[in-house]
Amino acid sequence: MTASNHDALWLAILQEAELAVRDEPLLASFLHMTVLRHGTLEDVLAFHLSSKLASPVMDARALMELFREAFAANPAIIQAVRADITACFERDPACDSYSTPLLYFKGFHALQSQRITHWLWQEGRKTLAYFLQNRISEVMGADIHPAAKIGHGVMLDHGTGIVVGETAVIGNNVSILQGVTLGGTGKDHGDRHPKVGDGVLIGANTSILGNIRIGDCSKVGAGSVVLDDVPAHCTVVGVPARVVAQLCPGTPALDMDQRV
Amino acid sequence: MTASNHDALWLAILQEAELAVRDEPLLASFLHMTVLRHGTLEDVLAFHLSSKLASPVMDARALMELFREAFAANPAIIQAVRADITACFERDPACDSYSTPLLYFKGFHALQSQRITHWLWQEGRKTLAYFLQNRISEVMGADIHPAAKIGHGVMLDHGTGIVVGETAVIGNNVSILQGVTLGGTGKDHGDRHPKVGDGVLIGANTSILGNIRIGDCSKVGAGSVVLDDVPAHCTVVGVPARVVAQLCPGTPALDMDQRV
């Protein structure tokens, strides 16, 4: 995304917020405090996520500063945030503006919060990363290990019940629905969680378990349990999952076709 | 339900609260503030839901007033609330009083909160509806689109992980358990979510996807994935779901028999 596109996204969010203030006085306070008085997308996100993750034992100001520090230290996070906003806008028919995922999508909030815990993990600040993982799980219902590697253009739809393990890897442009587990198996340390390729769509309430690979542009049907590698461009479904289609064209994560 | 029945329900709730104050001093504060000092069921609900949905960026007083406005403008909401309380009382063996769902059932709270967001949606206040949908999803774990149409006498049991899409329709006297998705498919706008008939029972962790119809008085077994229409009075189960019984007598939502 080019710099001018960046500006376009930010300007769109500001415009949407201004319109919303005009149309909905009850949100004026929220929108001014959270969006309009800030100058950048990252400041909005730092404020918004710190509102959500603060608690009687963790001050909102301290969290906001931490999140800003994360964004400043790692500009790639904000690039990913922008791609994730666009992903929601393009893939979710119920998402009709750029500010909707930014402000109101729990799965989006969980994903961006994990981008922060991931930075903390890389910096060796594991305890703080655990602390925040717990808060994210409480508030947003998604329990994503700070060490998990997640690409850009990712949509965690709805978010509730999503579990992603320590050594899981999620590629770019992936769509994951509610109730999905990318889980480990056994109690050995080491690489034990799934690797999800680019463009993959994973349907609701699916469990993918163990150090297996879901190939690029594959689709896993809702309610499935996947225990073995899935080749690229396949559709799998069932408990346990079996391949029901191969060499499928297109990118399931972008098409969002849940049928199998 | 007749006017005198309305009174009976309200009087029962008051009596239960008074008994609870006497028996459980630790709840006396909560029960006085939330129930006993109010004069109507709708005031109790407006207070209780605003306690739960308020946040550092949304004042409890503003929410309480909004919810009262919703109830005043749309008395059908309170009729549905009464039917939903009775539904929980009659169908859930663990529910031994009328105040239990009103005060303590997360699925009930999510459902009544959606009745408010639905009214906002109809009034064209979409941004506020999204704002509240997000809070409901955070607090109650159920992500129900404000546009979804939901009948009366509905029980959302436990509530966690329930997702209901924009063009979904849920009939009267339906029972839906935790982890159920009434989801869309594809990324086209337009009518893309399930239509659930009257009297239907949908088991835990089930995904029903696409603009399909679940016929009146049918039952969907737990853990199923439904991608096709289900005729009335059928039982379906499996991933993907198949019909295992037809022409079943009775109303599964009322019987709550989870066996298939």
Add this chain to the structure above:
Amino acid sequence: MTASNHDALWLAILQEAELAVRDEPLLASFLHMTVLRHGTLEDVLAFHLSSKLASPVMDARALMELFREAFAANPAIIQAVRADITACFERDPACDSYSTPLLYFKGFHALQSQRITHWLWQEGRKTLAYFLQNRISEVMGADIHPAAKIGHGVMLDHGTGIVVGETAVIGNNVSILQGVTLGGTGKDHGDRHPKVGDGVLIGANTSILGNIRIGDCSKVGAGSVVLDDVPAHCTVVGVPARVVAQLCPGTPALDMDQRV
């Protein structure tokens, strides 16, 4: 566990907290307030759970005192807490210290909170138990009836979406993953929920429904729906679940092998 082991656990937790304070200044406030200024594990737990379960209508001080009363009246709770911490430490490769589950695991928090509601239930304080069940469900995403009987050495991994019914029984040394339902069937009162034996492992998003027995050391694969008794030392999987292995050696809950 002997008294000296008790001390060892407590001392390890203190040491871990002290290290964390040194390494992570942002957590210093939280760790001092929650851990370091207390003299016993039960005081830490009472403080930590009351931080999480307090709300605008239930004072944190009142909850903290209640939880201390529960621990004092029923020392077996603290024995179980200790066994549960050890269970997480031994079974979860992502858990590298004793304080991690105590402070940051939502499933652990839900389980210990239920031990308190269970004590309230036994004392006849049912309304307060319901109140707290609701708060636990909101904050931790697990809806566990206060009457359910749960053994020691239990791990509720991640916790989100777990539902456990009124007459359910969970044995010792059991591991239960996210999205698992131990549910009832029908609307009759009386014994209507599963009985889970010792050493059982229940995979993610599984529904076990009705008054059936899961035998000791059996394993239920992820995404399964179980409607019939499972003998001991078996592996079952599927919707509905079928036996795929018998006379399996070992203790699945301890091995955490999710493959079936």
Add this chain to the structure above:
Amino acid sequence: MTASNHDALWLAILQEAELAVRDEPLLASFLHMTVLRHGTLEDVLAFHLSSKLASPVMDARALMELFREAFAANPAIIQAVRADITACFERDPACDSYSTPLLYFKGFHALQSQRITHWLWQEGRKTLAYFLQNRISEVMGADIHPAAKIGHGVMLDHGTGIVVGETAVIGNNVSILQGVTLGGTGKDHGDRHPKVGDGVLIGANTSILGNIRIGDCSKVGAGSVVLDDVPAHCTVVGVPARVVAQLCPGTPALDMDQRV
């Protein structure tokens, strides 16, 4: 004040708030939540005072409703509120808009809060009146007994340290500065506090003690101690106070000339 003047005051306050939102984004949230989303002056005041007087043990919603009830039951309160706003605007050179005392003057807030406790006292709700008197004293630093009778067009400037006793009476168009005591003497019940006539000005840190009368349009210099009746149109000053001028023309409360 006529009905159209009422409208003029309310419209001026709205206009000032709208201007302030435009000029000062940081106050936009506060002004929307407190002023702009309301339809009447009394709703603004009920919201604003309940923000200030709420506490961990007294819900803001309950207070807001109580204050609205007071205003609805006793429209004279709102008449007095309007006169008091005008008094501040006309007498205090540092007050350059109608919304300034309404939103930011502590003495004004204490006075209007006492008008509410006075209504409670008249209704026989003495305990609630005491509760609020304590909160007013904590937040606004003025300790005014709920039974005290206070006229309209009164300015309590700054407010800190003002004490007004149970049987005190304050006339119309009076100005009282910080640190002023209208106190009793002895420990007998009954009429034991000062009666302050119309148009009186009482300077800072003055103590007026006992059932004495301060005549209309008199002035009490700062730092004085008054133990005896003061005739009308006199100026008194000193410890104890002595008459330094008689038959003074004008209305000291309106002129605000502190010299003696």
Add this chain to the structure above:
Amino acid sequence: MTASNHDALWLAILQEAELAVRDEPLLASFLHMTVLRHGTLEDVLAFHLSSKLASPVMDARALMELFREAFAANPAIIQAVRADITACFERDPACDSYSTPLLYFKGFHALQSQRITHWLWQEGRKTLAYFLQNRISEVMGADIHPAAKIGHGVMLDHGTGIVVGETAVIGNNVSILQGVTLGGTGKDHGDRHPKVGDGVLIGANTSILGNIRIGDCSKVGAGSVVLDDVPAHCTVVGVPARVVAQLCPGTPALDMDQRV
């Protein structure tokens, strides 16, 4: 006061609170949480003061435990609390029940809070004492150094603006009104503040400065400035204060006659 009197006081407070709950539903929550669910006067006081002194950076639970520790370690504090309640009841005609000062008198709250900071000071916990002195000064408007020695049966009427220095001593059965300073002079360390004898009455807004002695049963008129010793049984008044009466019979603090 004998043990049975202690019981009488506690029972009276309970009875008054129960009556108030019945008569004033809006206070039911406050009274249950603060008074009725507790078993002793000290638990009520610890809860009530911790409600008032807690802040975003100091947890109410931690304060409550600290205050209980103070009361347990130093039972003389509770004896003094009882005498101070009785003092208010007997001397203040506006105080018509024992629970009124306990729950609603800011001067009483400041005094009892200082009894706690004084214990901390004696224990060498000076920083915590300073922290609380600051909170007491913010909430109750009285700035009393933790080292000041204060007897029993003391009434700090209204409390706002009272300042008491480090080496000040206040005897038994003293009454001090709002705005009184017992201040030091110079910047030398060491004994530099007033010593107030038993039975003394000090009127509003009076300043007593330096290491001087106010003899037993003397009276200082309101608005005075005292820079020299005052013999016992005298009345002084003025700026600076001069003796206006000697050998006065009676105990001014008990008579509360403010005239001089």
Add this chain to the structure above:
Amino acid sequence: MTASNHDALWLAILQEAELAVRDEPLLASFLHMTVLRHGTLEDVLAFHLSSKLASPVMDARALMELFREAFAANPAIIQAVRADITACFERDPACDSYSTPLLYFKGFHALQSQRITHWLWQEGRKTLAYFLQNRISEVMGADIHPAAKIGHGVMLDHGTGIVVGETAVIGNNVSILQGVTLGGTGKDHGDRHPKVGDGVLIGANTSILGNIRIGDCSKVGAGSVVLDDVPAHCTVVGVPARVVAQLCPGTPALDMDQRV
């Protein structure tokens, strides 16, 4: 003060906080959050004052950022803060460390908060300045107009009841005690408040009224009322104040000798 002295002050504050954490575990949370995790004095002050001035309608994060902006835009504020800390340390025998006024002196907090409102006033942000003046008055009991000009090395001792008007000027190295009014007279706009020279000491509960000048190094005794100019190096006292000493050597504000 030179740069190295600046460092010395900051290092002393850090050391004191570290010592306090070690000695007083109950303050560890407060001190870490407020002091130790920050890198500069201005960040500590911005955090601490925003903790105190935040409210349900003004977010602590927004205030903290505003205060930082003020310090960054106007470094002279921090120079004055440093001089004021030193002033308290040198003049107040009860102040035995540099962190004591910074963290615990209400008068100090009010003064520094006014330095922020004064900057806002100069920037033309009058409404925000009024908003904060009100909060400062509520929390710290000192009502200081944002337009008042205040020098450095100023000590507002205790702070309660201090009132400073719009056109007042306070010089350098001034000491002002509790209850002091620098008030206007009349209701004309324009220059109407006192001008206080350098080195002046103003005793408790004193009122200085009108556009008069208090000459350098003069002293105003406690409880006085000053209506006329006071020459330099004089001592005045009384109601109204009269000169009781002239050509006094020394600097009363530094000597803190309250005798007259």
